[in-house]
Amino acid sequence: MRLLPISALFVLALAATSLLIGAGGLSPAELLAGGDEGRLLLLASRLPRTFALILTGASMAVAGMIMQLIARNRFAEPSTAGTVESAGLGMLTVTLLAPGAPVLLRMLVASAFALAGTCLFLALLRRVPLRSPLVVPLVGLILGGVISAISSFIAYRYDLLQSLGAWTTGDFSAVLRGRYEMLWLALALTGLACVAANRFTAAGMGRDFATNLGIDYRRVVAFGLSIVAMVTALVVATIGMIPFLGLIVPNIVSLIMGDNMRRSVPYVALFGAAFVLACDILGRVLRYPFEIPVGTVMGVLGSGIFLFLLLRRGARAG
Numbered sequence: 001m002r003l004l005p006i007s008a009l010f011v012l013a014l015a016a017t018s019l020l021i022g023a024g025g026l027s028p029a030e031l032l033a034g035g036d037e038g039r040l041l042l043l044a045s046r047l048p049r050t051f052a053l054i055l056t057g058a059s060m061a062v063a064g065m066i067m068q069l070i071a072r073n074r075f076a077e078p079s080t081a082g083t084v085e086s087a088g089l090g091m092l093t094v095t096l097l098a099p100g101a102p103v104l105l106r107m108l109v110a111s112a113f114a115l116a117g118t119c120l121f122l123a124l125l126r127r128v129p130l131r132s133p134l135v136v137p138l139v140g141l142i143l144g145g146v147i148s149a150i151s152s153f154i155a156y157r158y159d160l161l162q163s164l165g166a167w168t169t170g171d172f173s174a175v176l177r178g179r180y181e182m183l184w185l186a187l188a189l190t191g192l193a194c195v196a197a198n199r200f201t202a203a204g205m206g207r208d209f210a211t212n213l214g215i216d217y218r219r220v221v222a223f224g225l226s227i228v229a230m231v232t233a234l235v236v237a238t239i240g241m242i243p244f245l246g247l248i249v250p251n252i253v254s255l256i257m258g259d260n261m262r263r264s265v266p267y268v269a270l271f272g273a274a275f276v277l278a279c280d281i282l283g284r285v286l287r288y289p290f291e292i293p294v295g296t297v298m299g300v301l302g303s304g305i306f307l308f309l310l311l312r313r314g315a316r317a318g
Helices: 003-020 028-033 036-071 083-097 103-127 135-157 161-168 183-195 197-203 207-212 217-238 245-257 261-285 294-317
Strands: none
Touching (some): 003 036, 003 261, 036 103, 036 183, 036 197, 036 217, 036 245, 036 261, 083 103, 083 161, 083 217, 103 135, 135 161, 183 197, 183 217, 183 261, 197 207, 197 217, 207 217, 245 261
């Protein structure tokens, strides 16, 4: 357990670094001096952005862990199962049908679409012969591509490509006070996942194993998918798509901590927050004072790590 406080301190160090980096000058001396301009920048922009980074990283990493347990596959996560694309299609639908809808309604519609897309992904897995675990992300990526194509066609037809691009590109540069608070709900959902961690672990062992332990397998799966769908919808609606986060973090933590969700979920949340913070800091310093969106940085790093995991699994299978 000594690793847990070290991980928390590492996240705090990255968060402090995130507060001080940006196009607008903000130094510890300015904060201590208590100037109005520095305080306004800190409270209106830097703190909300840092909170959004931590909440997004922690919640999406835990959501990816839940999906991997339910699908019983290491390569399943919202961006490789069509969940993210389905949430984007939900946002597009509610924008077309009810452009003045409140944020909560948009989130609920996006959650319903994300849940439907995830259920469709799992239904396809039951019908596809899974001779290799690599077939699972392939099915999810194909499904996500089909849903993304449908969304792009509708967005092009109604001149909403710019809005669709905002939902499919993770970017924290526009996060301000009053525009990210829905992400605290994602943290609450992550807390619910922690409470039910033992049940998700049992469900990950299969229907028969969970039933023998007296666990209602279908109810646990429905509960887990609902958490994944709502967390994904909240992140897509607030920030945009963060690819591969829910795949990379649980796999790395699993190599260190094993597959027991109760024991590893705090590390998954902390490492997810640290990974997103690090990618955001990297995106802000590479072309300073310009920014590279987190979704782009995560896509480059995440795809490389994804390929490494695929090759590692393929080498072990061979």
